[in-house]
Amino acid sequence: MGAVGGNGGISPRIAALGRRAGAIALAAALGLACIIGIPAPASGVPGGPQQAFAESIGDENLVDPTQRADNSFIYDTTVASLFSQASLYNDRTVQVVGEVIGDCIRAEDGKSWITLTETNADDKSSISVLLSADQAGQISHYGRYGVEGTTLQVRGTYHQACDEHDGLPDIHVTTSSVQATGADQPDTFHAADLVPGMIALIIGFALMGAFYFARERTR
Amino acid sequence: MWQRLSFYDVRIIGHYLGVLILVSAIGLLAPIATAIIFGEWQPLGRYLLAAGIFLIAGSALRFLSISPGRLSRQQAMAVTGLAWLALAFFAAIPLAGSGHYSNYLDALFEAVSGFTTTGASIVRDLDHLSYADNMWRFMMHLMGGLGLVVIALSFGLFGKGGASLFNSEAHSEHIVPNVVQTTQFIAKITLTFIGISTVIVGLVCLGLGIDPARSLLQSLWLSISAFMTAGFVPMSQNVMYYHSAVIEAVLVIIMLLGCINFTLHAEIMKGRIRDFFDDMEVRYAALWLGVIVIVLTASLAGSRIFSDLPTIERRGLFMVFAAFSTTGFQNIASPQLTDALSSGAFLILALLMAVGACSGSTAGGIKIRRFGILVKNIVSTLKEALSPDSARVVTMYNHAGKRVVTPGLIREATTVLLLYGVTYIVGAFIGIAHGYDASQAIFESVAMASNGGITSGIVVPGMPASLELFYLFEMWAGRLEFVTLLALLIQLVVSLTPSRFLGWIHAHNEAREKRARR
16 A cells, blocks of 8 residues: 555645644734733742742842852751752751750850751651851750740751761751740649559569568478 | 470479569669659659559569579570560550550560660650650660679579579670679679769760750760660760760760670779780771771762761761661761762671670670681681691680680581571561662661661651561560570470470481481
8 A cells, every 4th residue: 555645635735824824823822821821830840849039029038148149049848858858958058947856055156056856746857956146045945855845947058968067967057036935844743643553563562572471481 | 306395494484584574673763763853743653553564573473483493594595585575565565655656566666676775766756755764765775785684693683593594695704703793793894884974974965055964864874875885865866966076985985895895894904904905806806997997988088978087087987886886876867877878888887787896795796706716717727727637726715815716616606697697688688578778678687686776767667567576576686696585486386386296296206216227
């Protein structure tokens, strides 16, 4: 069987007219889209980190002047993501929120180390955060048993392995703000909570005594 | 023919198991006192209940035999093997009630990891764990590191059966002829080093701005963990939390002291410094560490992140000592182990844990002494091959004086080496079968069976239960160096097998022997 030509037997003139009509229709559709304001497709990697650009213009501009021109975005992320995508965030400005736990530890040049832990209950990743004495002064509660620590939002440069601190993964903070002050939640004494233990102890000691008597009788 | 346990054996084993459980209840006094001092009333209720359960179970088991006779070697092995598991079951009860473990199995994993001084933890939200719960975690390290039997013997319990128990708990030798004095010496040395370390680390913590009560507790816990070459830490950031090179240096020294044979501690205290440096195990350990440090430095220098000298010195060397001593402290974040370290450096850490440190210490792993004995055996074989037929080659090694490498020593070293090797491999296969990366599966299997405890990210809350159970077995087997555990398992299987089947095997064996004689 022989090969069928180009447009299956339609003459070249009619085909050229058809192409022209198609081009006009496409141009009209694009023009209409511009007029009614259909948004353009979003750029960036689907599911990737959100890049927090300047929230407002002027004094509130969030572009970090100490960063390189192509590296000045602020990545609004989580503590867990800093570890799971460490190379992506390395040496970039990040913004994370977490609970302050443990203690405030003295660092060099009057600065302090704190530990910020993920607020997500399922993943309690934590990271060392270096901040100034003033910023550390904002923290009223350090999380531990019976204390819910201050929830702090910090913004600064993340290092997967900090050169200044011998390879420690850390954040050098530039700005911080308190999201929630935290609270003391001390245990309240309920005598009833101790009753099962006391009963078990009494039975245990009674059995010990019974064994002692039984052994003495066999001698 | 395998020896079966008689009902009399079961009664004796039950009695002494009860004694060990009662002795271990003393350890619960520490979390109870901590809970009272810091007003942690909810944990106090849990630990009082746990103490009651320990007393009831221990006393009830003692009733199995009111006046027990002397323990035989087989009975001693069964007591020791069962004690490590039974105590973990009871110790997990207060932890499971804390709300920091997903289920009882996770709490049991933590307790086995604590007693076997593995130090791998699957606690959730460690930073909010109560002081009482933390105190119990570290008391488990203290009791497990010293050895449950050592603690009981140091109180003068068990009488003449103590020597069998002592040997069954993977203790290689008696420092002084009397086993009770040996255990008391071990306890004194341990408490001395932990005390000194607590003071130094505590002062540094105070200097860092940590409040006095937390400084005292954290320094005590870190010191226990370091000398017991265990690995639990009170903060989720591990040793990195303190941002202190001084604390890391002190911990390295304490870890190294913990992985020296207690006999050598005794020799040093007697002023025989030369014996320490002449010791075969110390020399092989120094050589092993030297080679590893060179290889690791070269590997890290070529890596993308940890390549500058201060980082190699601080992070690399600390990890070398933590892995060598099978302590399991980390001053590198777990994700950094796989992301930032070169694959060579990662596997070197696994190799360090697999080999372990000195025998007769608190460290885990195969132990340097066994490799030393096998090297001596190779030398001996070569000497024999090159000597006249009439010559008798005797190979000596140094350990508190000259000793002969006997066939028994070689057999023991080969057996244990093979058992560790097989366990490492089987654990790695099981990890791979669960879908984990091969290098991570190997690393984690070695970390569990060697009681090293450094984790690359597989041992986390929510890990598969089947894998968790196997790791639990690896920790238990590794701590008892296999022989005691396998002997116990064989005794149990043989004793529970129907006697008709055993009789059939016996008759079959006899018939085969008769045929062979003809």
